[in-house]
Amino acid sequence: MEQIIATVRGFDGALVFVPAAEGDFPEITWGDAFFYYAPDGQMPRNVQPYGTIVTKNYPDDAASDLDPPGRWRVNIQVDRPTFRDLTGEEPRGLSRPRDHSAADSVMPHPVYGALGWIAVVNPGERTTDTVVRLLREAHDAARRRFERRRHEREP
DSSP, rough: OOHHHHHHHHHHTEEEEEEOOOSOOOGGTTTTTEEEEESSSSSSSSSSSSSSEOSOOBBBBBBOOOOOOOOEEEEEOOHHHHHHHHSSGGGGHHHHHHOTBBBTTTOOOOTTGGGGGEEEEEETTTTTTHHHHHHHHHHHHHHHHHHHHHHHOOO
């Protein structure tokens, strides 16, 4: 997990936010990581992260069984062609049953798969390179969106 966080921190303009107990964020988020494109180093407003790492089950998201020690999941927003290539399905047409608790496997996110998110529990030998590549692509897409919005606001 720390290797992936360090890799994303190395991306130009990346902001990795890890809420902690002394902050203003809900306790359930403490210890998780949220990845943004933020060249000014400030938390973006009205922008979702392009990737996250979660370290525990959430009330509406327990299919990956993240509560046992040492389990965590990387979540990444990908484009539709990438989603199809990785899963064999369309994001809004998910129908195949999956074991979302399986480690080191790329699959649709158990909650946000229909929105084009993939998930990997405990990336290992089979998936770490793919995860890093997908995070780089998601970061680059977030940078392009940032630039487009900035140009639209300029007179």
